[in-house]
Amino acid sequence: MRLFTPEAMREADGKAAAMGYPTLLLMEWAGMKAARVYRRLFGKAPAVVLAGKGNNGGDGLALARHLLLGGVPLRVYAASGQGGDALQMRQALEALGLPLLPLEEASWREGEVLVDALFGTGLKGPLEGFYAGLVDRVNASSLPILALDLPSGLPFSPHVQATATLAFAALKTPHLLYREACGKLFLAEIGLPQALLEREDLPEVATPQALRPLLPKRPLTAHKGSVGRVGVLGGYRGDGLRYAGAPLLAALGAYRMGAGLVHLVLPEGTPLEPLEAVFHPVPAPALPPVKVEALAVGMGGGPWGKAWALEALKAGLPTVLDADALHLEVVALYRQAGVKAVLTPHAGEAGRLLGAPPEAVAQDPLAAARALAETTGLTVVLKGNPTVVAEGGRLSVNPTGNPVLATGGTGDVLAGAIAALLAAGLPPFDAARLAVYLHGLAGDLLAEERGVGLLAREVAEALPRARRALEKGLGLPFALV
Numbered sequence: 055m056r057l058f059t060p061e062a063m064r065e066a067d068g069k070a071a072a073m074g075y076p077t078l079l080l081m082e083w084a085g086m087k088a089a090r091v092y093r094r095l096f097g098k099a100p101a102v103v104l105a106g107k108g109n110n111g112g113d114g115l116a117l118a119r120h121l122l123l124g125g126v127p128l129r130v131y132a133a134s135g136q137g138g139d140a141l142q143m144r145q146a147l148e149a150l151g152l153p154l155l156p157l158e159e160a161s162w163r164e165g166e167v168l169v170d171a172l173f174g175t176g177l178k179g180p181l182e183g184f185y186a187g188l189v190d191r192v193n194a195s196s197l198p199i200l201a202l203d204l205p206s207g208l209p210f211s212p213h214v215q216a217t218a219t220l221a222f223a224a225l226k227t228p229h230l231l232y233r234e235a236c237g238k239l240f241l242a243e244i245g246l247p248q249a250l251l252e253r254e255d256l257p258e259v260a261t262p263q264a265l266r267p268l269l270p271k272r273p274l275t276a277h278k279g280s281v282g283r284v285g286v287l288g289g290y291r292g293d294g295l296r297y298a299g300a301p302l303l304a305a306l307g308a309y310r311m312g313a314g315l316v317h318l319v320l321p322e323g324t325p326l327e328p329l330e331a332v333f334h335p336v337p338a339p340a341l342p343p344v345k346v347e348a349l350a351v352g353m354g355g356g357p358w359g360k361a362w363a364l365e366a367l368k369a370g371l372p373t374v375l376d377a378d379a380l381h382l383e384v385v386a387l388y389r390q391a392g393v394k395a396v397l398t399p400h401a402g403e404a405g406r407l408l409g410a411p412p413e414a415v416a417q418d419p420l421a422a423a424r425a426l427a428e429t430t431g432l433t434v435v436l437k438g439n440p441t442v443v444a445e446g447g448r449l450s451v452n453p454t455g456n457p458v459l460a461t462g463g464t465g466d467v468l469a470g471a472i473a474a475l476l477a478a479g480l481p482p483f484d485a486a487r488l489a490v491y492l493h494g495l496a497g498d499l500l501a502e503e504r505g506v507g508l509l510a511r512e513v514a515e516a517l518p519r520a521r522r523a524l525e526k527g528l529g530l531p532f533a534l535v
């Protein structure tokens with residue numbers, strides 16, 4: 055599944071029209087699917103539809119007709135000046151005898167549901183004046199809000215804070231960059247020719263359909279030496295400080311992602327956990343002879359981060375470079391040596407590597423991940439909401455995960471999980487996007503059960519459940535209608 059920009063979506067609509075496909079049919083399907091979602095979420099609760107004068111408003115008018123025909127009480131406040139398909143939708147609604155009220159008079163009361171059909175992909179800049187005021191009033195209403203295609207105003211502020219958003223034809227960048235504004239996300243097929251949605255040049259939205267085939271198989275003859283062994287190098291001891299937990303969490307992440315054996319290389323005096331690992335306590339960063347197929351390096355490395363990474367480079371194995379191992383100089387050496395490496399920065403670390411402020415990275419994570427993959431020549435996992443995986447020209451945007459994962463150690467678990475998949479033989483891009491998806495899904499499963507207050511080790515422990523869910527094709531965090 056591809057992630058469209060609003061421009062790419064408009065292009066696809068335009069191409070459908072140029073092919074002779076009647077765009078009124080797209081709008082009719084959009085309205086029909088929206089009515090279906092409305093009924094599923096709100097039953098026959100009375101609707102207040104706010105329709106702009108563009109095609110997003112047209113979708114709202116189509117929805118209104120389907121609600122009317124379905125016996126849902128409603129009022130429609132519409133801007134004037136519709137043309138094209140939206141005008142036909144207006145005429146169809148009026149022909150059924152429903153008077154349209156002026157948008158300027160929009161009002162609502164307790165018990166009603168608001169439908170936001172003001173603006174979609176056609177918005178050119180931030181809302182101002184009347185529309186900004188209307189959006190503020192909508193948000194202050196405390197009524198449920200169903201947004202059609204996009205919460206109006208996105209990607210700018212102010213924008214509607216929806217309870218649910220129904221995206222038409224494809225997800226667009228704002229759906230994943232502004233998840234909070236979208237509320238519960240739905241995606242409706244509206245009859246757009248499939249060929250127009252297959253755009254290899256656009257980023258991927260990671261889906262169960264795409265990821266399930268990547269899961270490493272476990273044959274009957276499997277043994278601990280055949281399914282991928284991981285070396286974890288990290289931790290720090292000095293200045294009266296000891297960072298010990300991070301590499302242990304990475305080891306847990308690797309085991310829970312299916313590693314056959316984990317070798318833990320860590321500072322002397324570190325607790326020897328988990329019991330299942332093989333320990334190599336060292337006085338300072340070093341690479342003892344270990345039989346592994348991939349490495350995870352840098353977790354909790356503090357001032358030793360660079361030294362750990364340089365030791366690890368001697369093995370020439372696929373490596374996850376995390377946290378304190380993320381230095382430009384290190385990254386350049388891995389590139390020169392032709393070693394397959396996955397970098398796992400958060401926005402701050404990525405900003406440091408790119409020479410950009412972390413806010414700029416967080417503002418446009420797709421561009422930042424792409425830029426970092428380009429400048430380093432390596433695979434990049436830019437952690438955030440959403441997490442973006444980049445390699446060469448390829449981008450994969452992860453739809454799983456939630457803020458419950460924002461707690462110490464979850465990144466270490468992820469580093470170990472990626473290393474386990476590298477050790478199992480997956481290419482870096484696949485290992486990264488699969489581990490990121492499952493890690494996020496583990497967080498989603500736990501968030502639903504327990505909410506805020508998770509421990510990173512619990513996320514590791516939920517990885518097998520996430521994997522089982524993916525094996526069954528489950529885990530897509532938005533509903534298809």
Ligand SMILES: NC(=O)C1=CN([C@@H]2O[C@H](COP(=O)(O)OP(=O)(O)OC[C@H]3O[C@@H](n4cnc5c(N)ncnc54)[C@H](O)[C@@H]3O)[C@@H](O)[C@H]2O)[C@@H](O)CC1
Pocket residue numbers: 067068077078080081084106107108109110111112113172173174175176177178179180181182185202203204222244
């Ligand atoms: N055939 C199509 O093109 C289809 C379009 N669809 C819907 O159409 C939407 C896109 O429709 P449009 O391209 O007509 O665009 P919109 O309906 O999103 O908005 C266009 C209107 O907003 C105005 N506008 C733009 N920026 C503004 C700003 N900053 N402040 C105030 N007014 C502003 C424009 O002048 C225009 O009147 C999609 O989001 C989707 O909901 C769907 O019906 C599917 C088919």
Ligand SMILES: [K+]
Pocket residue numbers: 110170171172173174201202203204205206
């Ligand atoms: K909208």
